[in-house]
Amino acid sequence: MTDLVLALDFGGTKIAAALVDPLGAVVRSSRVPTPAVDPWDAVVSVVSTVVQDSAVAGVGIASAGPVDTVAGTVSPINVPSWRAFPLRSSVAALFPGVPVELAGDGVCMALGEHWCGAGQGARDMVGLVVSTGVGGGLVLDGRPFGGRTGNAGHIGHVVVEADGLPCSCGGRGCAETVAGGPRMVEWARRAGWQAPDDADAALLAAAALAGEEIPLEAFDRAGRAVGMAIAGAAAVCDLELAVVGGGVAQAGELLFEPIRRTLKTHAGLSYLDGLEVRAAELGGEAGLVGAAALVRQVR
Template identity: 85%
Template sequence: MTDLVLALDFGGTKIAAALVDSRGSVVRSARVPTPASDPWEAVVSLASSVVGDAEVAGVGIGSAGPLDAVAGTVSPINVPSWQAFPLRASVASLFPGVRVELAGDGVCMALGEHWRGAGRGSTHMVGLVVSTGVGGGLVLDGRPFGGRTGNAGHIGHIVVEPGGAPCTCGGRGCVETVASGPRMVTWARRAGWQAPDDADAALLAAAALAGEEIPLEAFDRAGQAVGMAIAGAAAVCDLDLAVIGGGVAQAGELLFEPVRRTLKTHAGLSYLAGLEVRAAELGGDAGLVGAAALVR
């Protein structure tokens, strides 16, 4: 009997697939950019190339959302051609008789870090991906928690600036409007940062590390927003850990210092005294490892 699980990680910018063994190790993987039009054929091709002639015990799928975990459908904000797309059933048709599980990509990131990364030993944690967006997922009592529809843990859409900038979700002032890489760059430009047209969060981080005032302030704003969101989620869910990954988090203490400073102010309840913040350890494999864990 094989111990291999096919893990799929579907997002608005990339699609990844991997074979993951029972220890949570990635045996073989590949990824491709998400096509601008209908990406289903890319999913089929990628899954086929990664599986090859191997036998799989199941398939775990992490997808950008919103999604409906009960119906098995996904409606990623950045993939307009997929609205209520039956992703779980479509993947199941490729692997008849094999168990197929679907969860949000934030849940899968959190679950992967919980199983094999920075979340080991935690029983109640939130995982965050701070990148081109701000995603998140919950592991409660050691198990992934998707809530009523599978969308629980969307920490990027906690409001931290009432009346703030419009968000892709339709709201205003969400964490994502302050802490996502593109929004940080936009804010820095408006504040007077002189940068090339193709400037991104990595260049903003380099400028901040060089001591430039506006980029430093951009990271401070982002860290405060993330810290406030963690404090709110921790108060509601009685969390002991927050694990933060993603491209913006690669800036290290530029982001983590204001996060921890903000928690000292906003996470004052006695039961949050032991709340920790850690950097993610699995990088781009976290979602794949977590997707495989859905089947485990």
């Protein structure tokens, strides 16, 4: 019997697949851009490229959300052609008789870091991806926690500014409206930052590292927002650890210093004294490793 698990990571910008061994190592992988319309054929293509003639013991799927893990459907915000798309059953039809598990990409990122990355040894943790948006997932008592529909831990939509800007989720003042990369650039422009039309969070980080005042403030605002969201999640779920990854987090202490400073102010309950923040270690493979872990944990 094979020990390899097929992991699929479906997002608004890329579709990735990998074969993952029992130790969480990626044996073979492939990724393609997500087509703007009807991405199913791209899913089949990338899966076929990775599987080739290999047998798999199971399939784990990480998907951008919202997801419905009861129905096995996904409705990614950035893929408007998929609303309540039956991703789990569609993938299962490609692998008859093989178990197929589905979870949100934030949950899988957290689970991957918990299994093989910066979250090893933690029992209760949140994983965050601070990138174009702010995603997240929970591992509670050593196991992934998706809640009623599979969307628990979506920390980017914790409100950090009561009168803040509208968010893509339909709410206002979410952490994502402050700490998402494009939102950081928008704020910096409004504050007077002179930058090229194609400026992104990476250019903003470079300007901050060069000592420019407005980019530094943009990262300080983002770190404070993420820190407040972590403090709220930690207080509710009694967490010991937050693992933070994603493109914006690659700026290092520009983001992590204000996160830790904010936790000193906002995580004041005695049971949060040991709350720790660590940088993610698995990079773009966290979701794939976590998707594989979904299968490992139920076998």
